[in-house]
Amino acid sequence: MFDILLSHISEKVTLNEQEKALMQNYFVPKRLRKRQYLLQEGNVCRNLAFVSKGLLxxxxxxxxxxxxxxxxGWEGWWISDFNSFLTGVPAVFNIDAIEDSEVLLLSRENYEAITLAIPMMDRYFRILYQNSLVTKERRLMSSVTDTAEEKFLRLSQSNPDMIERIPQNLIASYLGIAPETLSRIRKNIAMRK
Amino acid sequence: MFDILLSHISEKVTLNEQEKALMQNYFVPKRLRKRQYLLQEGNVCRNLAFVSKGLLxxxxxxxxxxxxxxxxGWEGWWISDFNSFLTGVPAVFNIDAIEDSEVLLLSRENYEAITLAIPMMDRYFRILYQNSLVTKERRLMSSVTDTAEEKFLRLSQSNPDMIERIPQNLIASYLGIAPETLSRIRKNIAMRK
DNA sequence: AAATACACTTGATCTATATCAAGTGTATGC
DNA sequence: GCATACACTTGATATAGATCAAGTGTATTT
Structure with a gap:
């Protein structure tokens, strides 16, 4: 549960043993059953959640x-209403569990504290956000530029695991297309090969 | 020219005088005339560019x-093909000047060096990216969810300066709508009030 | 085991927005 | 100062994809 977080972090930055030991103090584990909310629109998002198991x-x-x-977000991903978390305004997003899940919660105070106690964590989050930015940028350009079919094909290429794991109607919503349209697109693609 | 960078940074983090003095070593100023490329698709993006004057x-x-x-990006904004800059793959984006401009270039090596020499800069970039992420997230949701008119109205609200400063056909492209459609939308909005 | 809900498919129709085409006004260059 | 290009508008038409509606198969609940 906790080691997946540490191994995720060590892909990006190196922490010494002492720092690793410190880490544990800042996180609170939480279990969620399928359909359970982690956050409801209108409430302030108090935590960044690292998904150690399941899917949200x-x-x-x-x-x-x-x-x-x-x-x-599934194992190894962070999830939150980032704006609400950072600024304290009410969340515009809901977060809930698609599968039974386990998350590690990092509160706003601990987020500040951890970057001060372990400066390498500033770098970790900087790198995490860098990568997120690139991904979001791509998604945005795809959303603006691509046809519905291109959007789906691009996603299939970049995130085949997502297509497998997540129900089709949610994928459609993620891509901003109607579920019926996605159904037809998949049919067309299947027929062509 | 350089002070706009320092003042921009000091909005997010505090640097001491020694650090401020250091900063200058990492940046190379460059002037661009209207229509001049800063980056062409296919080349590797070697720099983050801080815009100290003009519009790109x-x-x-x-x-x-x-x-x-x-x-x-205009005064106070950073601009680049971020993915190319970080990973060294050829850029998918072009960057050019819409107005005569001045930029401060930060190379990849200096980007690494500056965050090592001035750890506060890790924090600066972390905060910069945090904010960028929130903005991109909003734009993405607007792109997926909103009608053409809603996209325009949302932008008018969040970035009125952009509407004023940037030609309408470029705004249309930014929103992912046809320039003719944007023209009609503006006409409708004007007629309603 | 029957009942209910849910995920997906398929067909018919509608609509927001794109595309094509022409025209007007204003800036830029020669 | 004339010409060319460019930004924007307006109208007519086309179309990708949404919406509405019904049906099928598979889980989940009772």
Missing amino acids: RTYNVDDKGDEHMSIF | RTYNVDDKGDEHMSIF
């Missing part, structure tokens, strides 16, 4: 009641 | 020859 989603709900997926 | 744009060109705006 971040999404918002529009006036019509339609859900729009923001991101999915 | 980052965009790519699809098979049909259509341009798609990624971001604009």
Whole structure:
């Protein structure tokens, strides 16, 4: 549970044994059952959550009641309403568990504390955000530029695991296309080969 | 020229006088005339550019020859093909000057060096990226969820300066809508009030 | 084991927005 | 000062993808 976090961090920066031992103090583990909320729109997002097991989603709900997926997170990913977490404004996103899950919570205070106690963690988060930015940038350009089919094909290429693990209607919402359209697109692709 | 960078940084973190003096060593100033490229697709992006004067744009060109705006940057903004800069792969974006401009270039080596020499700069970039992430996230959700008119209205609210400063056809491209559509949308909005 | 809900498919129709085409006004260059 | 290009507008038409509606198969609940 905790070692997956440490191994994830050590992919990006090197911590010594003492720092590794310190880490544990800042995180609070939490279990979530399928469908359970980690965060509801309107509440302030008090934590960054590192997913050590399972699968969660971040999404918002529009006036019509339609859900729009923001991101999915499984083992090794961080999840939150980042803006709410950083600024303390009410969250616009909901976060809930798609599968039974386990997360490690890092509160705002501990987020500040950990970067002060272990300066290497500033670097860790800097690198994490760097990578996130690149990914978001790509998604944004795809969203603006690509046809529905191209969006799906691009995702299939960049995140085949996502296509496998996540229900098709949620993928459709993630891509910003109607579930019926995605169904037809997949049919077309299958027929072509 | 250089003080706008320092003042921008001091909005996020505090540097002592010695550190401020150090800073200068890592940046190379460059002037660009209107339409001049800072980066062309296919080349590796060797620098982060801090815009100290003027206005630049980052965009790519699809098979049909259509341009798609990624971001604009004027005084106080950083601009680059971030992925290319970080990983050394050829850039997918072009960057050029919309107005005569001045930038401060930070090379990859200096980017590493500066964060090592001035650890506070890790924090600066972490905060910079944090904020960027929130903005990109919003843009992405707007792109996926909103109608063309909502996209424009949201941008008008969040970035009125952008609407004023940047030609309308580029705004349309930035929002992922046809310039004709944007023209009609503005007409409708104007008629309603 | 029956009942209910859920994920996905398929078909018919509708609509927001793109595309094509022409025209106007304004800036830029020769 | 004339010409060329460029930014924007307006109208007519086309289309990708949404929406509406019904049906099928598979889980989940009782």
